[in-house]
Amino acid sequence: xxxxxxxxxxxxxxxxxxxxxxxxxxxxxxxxxxxxxxxxxxxxxxxxxxxxxxxxxxxxxxxxxxxxxxxxxxxxxxxxx
Ligand code: SF4
Numbered sequence: 508x509x510x511x512x513x514x515x516x517x518x519x520x521x522x523x524x525x526x527x528x529x530x531x532x533x534x535x536x537x538x539x540x541x542x543x544x545x546x547x548x549x550x551x552x553x554x555x556x557x558x559x560x561x562x563x564x565x566x567x568x569x570x571x572x573x574x575x576x577x578x579x580x581x582x583x584x585x586x587x588x
Contacts, residue, residue, distance in 0.1 A: 522550060
């Protein structure tokens with residue numbers, strides 16, 4: 508199978524990356540400009556929060572630990588039958 512020919516990021520379809528993209532592995536540099544290899548318009552990806560494909564930043568998910576009483580859980584399970 509033939510591999511994709513080199514993408515021309517400077518053809519006007521791709522927008523340059525924004526400040527928040529700095530450090531992301533998906534950035535490709537072409538002729539002095541930096542583009543995202545995943546999105547045409549990186550700015551739009553950051554408008555509604557953080558880019559979900561960013562490799563340099565991760566969404567922090569607050570995990571709350573719910574304590575379960577094993578005895579009560581077993582009782583509840585047996586009642587459900
Ligand atoms: S994947 Fe997201 S953070 Fe990374 S360069 Fe593209 S738009 Fe920017």
